[in-house]
Amino acid sequence: MAQHKIILDCDPGIDDAVAILLALASPEEIELVGITTVSGNVSLERTSYNARRICTLAGREDIPVYAGCARPMLEAECIHTTVHGNDGLGNVKLPQPAFSLEPQHAVDFIIHTLHAEPGQITLCPIGPMTNIALAIIKDPTIVPKIKRLVFMGGAAFCPGNVSPTAEFNIYVDPWAAHVVLSAGIPQVMFGLDVTLQAKINAPYLDALEQVNPLLKTATAMLRNYGVSDPCLHDPCVIAWLIDPSLFTGITGKISVSYQDDQHRGQTLVAVKPRHLDDDSTNIDVMTEVDNPRLLEMLAERLSRL
Secondary structure: OOOEEEEEEEOOOHHHHHHHHHHHOOOOOEEEEEEEEOOOOOOHHHHHHHHHHHHHHOOOOOOOEEEOOOOOOOOOOOOOOOOOOOOOOOOOOOOOOOOOOOOOOHHHHHHHHHHHOOOOEEEEEOOOOHHHHHHHHHOHHHHHHEEEEEEEOOOOOOOOOOOOOEOHHHHHOHHHHHHHHOOOOOEEEEOHHHHOOOEOOHHHHHHHOOOOHHHHHHHHHHHOOOOOOOEOOOHHHHHHHHOHHHEEEEEEEEEEOOOOHHHOOEEEEEEOOOOOOOOOOOEEEEEEEOHHHHHHHHHHHHOOO
């Protein structure tokens, strides 16, 4: 039996794709109960398509994929990025999905699964948090049934990547992030503070692509990831579940700026005892990663696929 049962809420995205592959390659630690998709890096239609392409690439057509929200909670227009290519996966040739989307909406799947397995499911949002926020709003009784929230998003102590103060996932839907991160769920944050340290370099990719055909495809995606030395933002979430000793961090109290347009999506973390007089901490924020060990683990796990 796997150590962690997870729902991976994502917006694939190249680093999302690597996170999916890493989870599928680690059955002793991770049981991927389902993938839920959201609009983020690209449109909902494309993220749902991409998630199924990645599962098909890995030969895992048994993983159910549920489409979720096509826009942020309070805005009609979506914000996307171009760093993942026009199709979200670096414009690399991938197989067509060999299976269909599940008919159930992602929000309803999240609610149903948490009620069916209370205290057993870790939610892993690695895109905007719209699906999880709406699940909490629709049925607040799910909150105590969530084992843990382990997410990629935010920038506690460093500049953002979409504005001077905000990271992309939180910026896209700050209202959703506020709902989720203030709900009282045990939570671990992988923001830019740590994920910018999780770097891949060209020699590493050269070696990785020689392992097998699947990794040749994955490497091609990573080579098209906006810059020559991409960061493993989303895979850090899965890597922590596999081996938390790869990371170190601090404990604090988080809040999200969602009403101030100038600081939209900023994640503010007060650290005890420096800024907190009581025991109101609500989050573990990862701030350092042993990158050589992370890359070694990633290569070894992906070679299993």
